[in-house]
Amino acid sequence: MPRFKLTLEYEGTRYAGWQTQTDGSRSIQGELVQAGRQLFNTTQLTVYGAGRTDAGVHALQQVAHLEVNTTLPPLQIRYRLNDLLPADIAILQVEKTHPQFHARHDAVARSYLYHIAKRRTAFGKKLVWWVKDHLDTEAMDSAAQLMEGFKDYRSFTDNSPEQPSTMVEVHWVTLHEYRNSLLIHITGSHFLWKMVRRMVGVLVEVGRGRLSVQQVSDFFTRLSREPATYTAPPSGLYLERVYYPSQPLQPDIQPLLYLL
Numbered sequence: 183m184p185r186f187k188l189t190l191e192y193e194g195t196r197y198a199g200w201q202t203q204t205d206g207s208r209s210i211q212g213e214l215v216q217a218g219r220q221l222f223n224t225t226q227l228t229v230y231g232a233g234r235t236d237a238g239v240h241a242l243q244q245v246a247h248l249e250v251n252t253t254l255p256p257l258q259i260r261y262r263l264n265d266l267l268p269a270d271i272a273i274l275q276v277e278k279t280h281p282q283f284h285a286r287h288d289a290v291a292r293s294y295l296y297h298i299a300k301r302r303t304a305f306g307k308k309l310v311w312w313v314k315d316h317l318d319t320e321a322m323d324s325a326a327q328l329m330e331g332f333k334d335y336r337s338f339t340d341n342s343p344e345q346p347s348t349m350v351e352v353h354w355v356t357l358h359e360y361r362n363s364l365l366i367h368i369t370g371s372h373f374l375w376k377m378v379r380r381m382v383g384v385l386v387e388v389g390r391g392r393l394s395v396q397q398v399s400d401f402f403t404r405l406s407r408e409p410a411t412y413t414a415p416p417s418g419l420y421l422e423r424v425y426y427p428s429q430p431l432q433p434d435i436q437p438l439l440y441l442l
Contacts, residue, residue: 186248186256187279188214188229192241193270194416195308199237200244210235210271214246217266221259222250232285232424233292236376238416240309242295243274245424247285291353291425293369295435296382297418300362310363311418317364317389319357325388325398326355326366329381337401338381338409339374348374355381358435367422367435376413383412 190210198207202215214229227250235241252259256276264273298317299310329352336348351371358365366382384401387393401409425431 183249183251183281185279185281185283186250186259187275187277187283187285188246188248188273189275190214190241190244190246190271190273192244192272193308194235194238194240196270197237199239200231200233200235210241210244211246213267213271214248214263217263218248218250220266221262222252222254224250226251230285232289233373233421235419235421236379236416239419239421241421243423244421245285245289247279247283248276285424288426289372289424290427290429291369291371291431292373293367293422293425293431294373294378295420295422296366296368296378296414297420298364298366298382298386299418300364308417311415313364313386313389315390317386318391319359319364319389321391321395322385322389323357324395325385325393326357328395328399328402329355333402335374335377335402337404337406338377338384340376340410342375345374350374350377353431354433355385356433365435367433369431369433376410379414379416379419380409380412382414382419384409386414387412 192210196208198209200210202209202212211229211231218227218229219225230247232245256278260273260276297310299312302312303310332351334348335350339348353369356367358367368378384393384398388398
């Protein structure tokens with residue numbers, strides 16, 4: 183059966199996350215499946231994402247694979263699916279790929295952006311986290327460096343049978359300031375449930391002066407539930423990119439929303 187690689191973006195505010203929900207809540211995967219069934223006039227299709235973004239989290243370049251029996255060319259699939267999808271989900275590219283391609287299992291790295299607003303915004307409330315306090319970005323940068331490398335992130339997630347290991351390779355955690363925006367760019371092999379939002383929350387507490395760099399270091403040497411209390415809201419989080427073999431990691435970013 184033909185398999186296609188989809189690259190898509192979405193504004194996740196209205197959705198319960200990527201994964202189809204058993205309680206009937208709207209999800210990105212669910213919307214894609216529904217549109218696919220309508221377009222291809224079949225229930226025999228599979229949509230599988232590279233990562234399960236949480237409720238309210240957005241994506242700039244999420245990747246999924248679609249398996250369906252069709253003779254439609256990729257460009258027509260893209261156009262016609264977009265016609266059927268809600269306005270806050272957009273397919274950017276459709277490519278025919280080999281039958282063994284798997285959006286999640288073949289991925290070698292993922293990157294996230296977190297957008298913090300330094301001022302109140304009338305336009306981007308659903309897309310940023312407005313932090314009213316002054317943030318010491320030098321202290322945040324020092325703490326961010328402690329998060330890089332192959333480390334045990336058990337203090338930054340919850341117990342889950344779907345996470346047999348809490349060891350994660352984080353390639354970099356960098357801060358970028360643009361006018362009234364602070365963007366945190368995090369790239370790693372994979373990410374645990376709520377891990378990125380707790381990393382951001384911990385960094386903000388360091389910036390506020392409520393956590394020390396030493397305390398952040400301690401989170402990696404002993405199990406602590408403290409980071410859970412600092413979990414950043416989903417509104418500012420974006421799945422930026424999913425990497426596959428032979429794709430070089432990209433440290434450069436672009437602001438998502440200019441706050442003058």
